[in-house]
Amino acid sequence: MIGIWPLPGIPEIAAGDDLAGLILAATDRAGLTLEPGDIVVVTHKVVSKAEGRTAVALTDADYRRLIEEEAADIIRRRGDLVITRTAHGFICANAAVDRSNTPAGTAVLLPVDPDRSAHRLRRGLERASGVSLGVLITDTFGRAWRRGQTDVAIGMSGVVSVLDLRGSTDHEGRELSATEPAVADELAGAADLVMGKADRIPAALIRGTGLLGDGRAADLVRDPAEDFFL
Amino acid sequence: MIGIWPLPGIPEIAAGDDLAGLILAATDRAGLTLEPGDIVVVTHKVVSKAEGRTAVALTDADYRRLIEEEAADIIRRRGDLVITRTAHGFICANAAVDRSNTPAGTAVLLPVDPDRSAHRLRRGLERASGVSLGVLITDTFGRAWRRGQTDVAIGMSGVVSVLDLRGSTDHEGRELSATEPAVADELAGAADLVMGKADRIPAALIRGTGLLGDGRAADLVRDPAEDFFL
Numbered sequence: 242m243i244g245i246w247p248l249p250g251i252p253e254i255a256a257g258d259d260l261a262g263l264i265l266a267a268t269d270r271a272g273l274t275l276e277p278g279d280i281v282v283v284t285h286k287v288v289s290k291a292e293g294r295t296a297v298a299l300t301d302a303d304y305r306r307l308i309e310e311e312a313a314d315i316i317r318r319r320g321d322l323v324i325t326r327t328a329h330g331f332i333c334a335n336a337a338v339d340r341s342n343t344p345a346g347t348a349v350l351l352p353v354d355p356d357r358s359a360h361r362l363r364r365g366l367e368r369a370s371g372v373s374l375g376v377l378i379t380d381t382f383g384r385a386w387r388r389g390q391t392d393v394a395i396g397m398s399g400v401v402s403v404l405d406l407r408g409s410t411d412h413e414g415r416e417l418s419a420t421e422p423a424v425a426d427e428l429a430g431a432a433d434l435v436m437g438k439a440d441r442i443p444a445a446l447i448r449g450t451g452l453l454g455d456g457r458a459a460d461l462v463r464d465p466a467e468d469f470f471l
Numbered sequence: 472m473i474g475i476w477p478l479p480g481i482p483e484i485a486a487g488d489d490l491a492g493l494i495l496a497a498t499d500r501a502g503l504t505l506e507p508g509d510i511v512v513v514t515h516k517v518v519s520k521a522e523g524r525t526a527v528a529l530t531d532a533d534y535r536r537l538i539e540e541e542a543a544d545i546i547r548r549r550g551d552l553v554i555t556r557t558a559h560g561f562i563c564a565n566a567a568v569d570r571s572n573t574p575a576g577t578a579v580l581l582p583v584d585p586d587r588s589a590h591r592l593r594r595g596l597e598r599a600s601g602v603s604l605g606v607l608i609t610d611t612f613g614r615a616w617r618r619g620q621t622d623v624a625i626g627m628s629g630v631v632s633v634l635d636l637r638g639s640t641d642h643e644g645r646e647l648s649a650t651e652p653a654v655a656d657e658l659a660g661a662a663d664l665v666m667g668k669a670d671r672i673p674a675a676l677i678r679g680t681g682l683l684g685d686g687r688a689a690d691l692v693r694d695p696a697e698d699f700f701l
Contacts, residue, residue, distance in 0.1 A: 386693055431661035
């Protein structure tokens, strides 16, 4: 059985804030104690704010300039919507520059190295709790072909990214057709179900997955040379 | 808090089997009793088998012919890999024709009308349990740009498909940037975390989502005219 709890009550984050401490306090307030194997999921927004990865965006022109700066490549452009590749290799709208749930006149950028951010947060949580944990950092991305957005993993530490079932067989000895479940993205989406967009709950705890491992966000980026849709 | 339980022990399904009865028995064996608001998630494979949506595929040529028959459109083709649009509008590999976890020499197709299949299963479960439920039918799809596969919703009854937060604002009164979370796909991926591919657990129970509603699988299909990546 897997359990997913929201961790509400994390205040507006400023550069330099102790995110691990604030998450531990929220866990405590939720009546939870971190256990070995737990995965803590946080939206990138609070991580970026704690790291000072915000920028002034007073006008729409500022915002558009930030998108051009953050984009390593422009994949598609139609009107105000820009589909970009970020320096991390992620394909997403507006280079993940976000003006919602951030102080007026500012925008939040992605962490420079989200895996490193996740590692730091994990170390802080593990030192304080004394147990082995995983940490996932998420963002909300649109997709090709399907309506709506889902949360995906953009950084991780101590968590499996993609399960490798290649070579596994079904009960008839036939190789499985879908052999690389992107469990980090499924975990990110699962956590979103308790976080909510309007509610501003930026963190969740997932228990019982058995998915501690050593994945990296780059594992989830498809090699552009193998991608049919770029 | 959201809880997700696997429902193991469902036997190999044949055409005409009572899927609702088998899921209820599995729920019972798992020590669970269906509660109002629960969402039962099943892989399309058992639904298709119960509905007789299987076909003979003795050879690779049979398999390729089935894919061409099931595909409403071919979107991309490279070597043996074919990205297709199904009659339902889903963009996926091989028109979702699947030869794993099915008796040797056969392939499983998608249900003709997965929402209707979900509706029938929901009615069966609700009649037997006396509580209001949601039912999701899932399949495992690859994605553009990101490695690995995730489970997505291909049919549903009594569940929200895409939450509509358009017009919602953040604490600064600014409109949210990601306003249509595809919760049915996030639920499908969450359920996959307990089902496992090699383990052949074709069903799961999700509790505590607050996401009963009246979505349809078609809500998750992006209008091709609005899609940048076709």
